[in-house]
Amino acid sequence: MIGLGKSISHTGASMGYGWNDEKDAEVVYRQHLSGGDPKEITQEFKVIQSQNHKCKKNTLSFVLSPTIEDGRELKTRELREITERFVKEMKLQERQAIAFVHRNMSHIHIHLYVNRINFEGKAYKDNFIGKRSQLAAEKVARQLGMTTVREVQQQKLDKVKDIRAEIKQIHEKVMTEMRPKDFDQYIKYMKQRHVEIVPSINKQNQLQGFRFEYKGESLKGSHVHRSMSMGRIAERIGLDRTVAQKNAKENTMNLLEKTAGVSSNLATTQANKAIKMAVKKSIGLGMEI
Incomplete structure (x- = not known):
C-alpha cells in the first residue's frame, strides 16, 4: 500500500x-x-x-x-x-x-x-x-x-534483474574504457550503447538525478545499482578542474546545452575530485604544485 x-x-x-x-x-x-x-x-x-x-x-x-x-x-x-x-x-x-x-x-x-x-x-x-x-x-x-x-x-526490481545487470555492465565499460570527463560525455557514450539517460530536473531547474531507459524499462540510477546514483557517478567522472570549481562556486552546471542547478554537495564533490585528479597527475609528472 x-x-x-x-x-x-x-x-x-x-x-x-x-x-x-x-x-x-x-x-x-x-x-x-x-x-x-x-x-x-x-x-x-x-x-x-x-x-x-x-x-x-x-x-x-x-x-x-x-x-x-x-x-x-x-x-x-x-x-x-x-x-x-x-x-x-x-x-x-x-x-x-x-x-x-x-x-x-x-x-x-x-x-x-x-x-x-x-x-x-x-x-x-x-x-x-x-x-x-x-x-x-x-x-x-x-x-x-x-x-x-x-x-x-x-x-519490480526483481522482475527487471537481468536488465539492471546489463545496464550496470554497460555503465562500467563506459567508465573504464571511455573515461567520460563530464555528464554530457557520459550520457553520449551510454546512448551509443542504446541506454538513454533522462535527467530528472525539478521545478527549480535543479538536477535531481538520472533515469536509465533500456529495452522498454525506465529505472532510477540507484535502482539499477547503488553505485549508479548521480552522486556516485559524479565521483567517478574526472571533470576539468576549472569547470568543476566554477560549478561549485555557482551551484550550476551545463548539461545537454542547458544550465541546470545542482546541490552544493554534488558541486563540491566534483570540485574535490577534479583537484585530486590534478594533484595525482602533477605528482606523476614530477611537477610541483
Missing part, C-alpha cells in the same frame, strides 16, 4: 472530487461531522478553521492506495479499518475527518480529508508530511498483512 499526503487550501474542490458519485464514491470513514454532501462538510471544516487565520493550507489531503491484488479483496469494513489505523498512526484522531473510497477503476483507493485545525484552533505540523504518510501507510499495511510499497518496489 502507498500513502500520499499534503496540505491544501482548496478544501471544497478537493472534497467535491473525493465525494463524486460518478466515481462510485462511498463514504468509509467520518468523525466529528454531520454534513450530507461536500458543500456541507466544507462549511463544517471552515467553522473550525476560522479560529486560525494564519494557516492558509488548512486541510490535510491523503490518498491510500492498496495494490491491485490487495484491493480486490477489501470490503467496506476493511477499508474503514485501514483508514482508522492510518489516522491513528498520523495522530489525527481528534479532528474532523472524512474518507471516501473510489471503486470506479481496477485500482481501488481511499481519499481522506482531515481538518488541519483542531478544536483549539491549533494547526497540525505538516513538515515532511509526504514521507510521514508513506511510513504510516507501510506500517498499517504490515499490521494488516498487506503488501507494502517497499515490497512492490522490490518485486
Whole structure:
C-alpha cells in the first residue's frame, strides 16, 4: 500500500472530487461531522478553521492506495479499518475527518480529508508530511498483512534483474574504457550503447538525478545499482578542474546545452575530485604544485 499526503487550501474542490458519485464514491470513514454532501462538510471544516487565520493550507489531503491484488479483496469494513489505523498512526484522531473510497477503476483507493485545525484552533505540523504518510501507510499495511510499497518496489526490481545487470555492465565499460570527463560525455557514450539517460530536473531547474531507459524499462540510477546514483557517478567522472570549481562556486552546471542547478554537495564533490585528479597527475609528472 502507498500513502500520499499534503496540505491544501482548496478544501471544497478537493472534497467535491473525493465525494463524486460518478466515481462510485462511498463514504468509509467520518468523525466529528454531520454534513450530507461536500458543500456541507466544507462549511463544517471552515467553522473550525476560522479560529486560525494564519494557516492558509488548512486541510490535510491523503490518498491510500492498496495494490491491485490487495484491493480486490477489501470490503467496506476493511477499508474503514485501514483508514482508522492510518489516522491513528498520523495522530489525527481528534479532528474532523472524512474518507471516501473510489471503486470506479481496477485500482481501488481511499481519499481522506482531515481538518488541519483542531478544536483549539491549533494547526497540525505538516513538515515532511509526504514521507510521514508513506511510513504510516507501510506500517498499517504490515499490521494488516498487506503488501507494502517497499515490497512492490522490490518485486519490480526483481522482475527487471537481468536488465539492471546489463545496464550496470554497460555503465562500467563506459567508465573504464571511455573515461567520460563530464555528464554530457557520459550520457553520449551510454546512448551509443542504446541506454538513454533522462535527467530528472525539478521545478527549480535543479538536477535531481538520472533515469536509465533500456529495452522498454525506465529505472532510477540507484535502482539499477547503488553505485549508479548521480552522486556516485559524479565521483567517478574526472571533470576539468576549472569547470568543476566554477560549478561549485555557482551551484550550476551545463548539461545537454542547458544550465541546470545542482546541490552544493554534488558541486563540491566534483570540485574535490577534479583537484585530486590534478594533484595525482602533477605528482606523476614530477611537477610541483
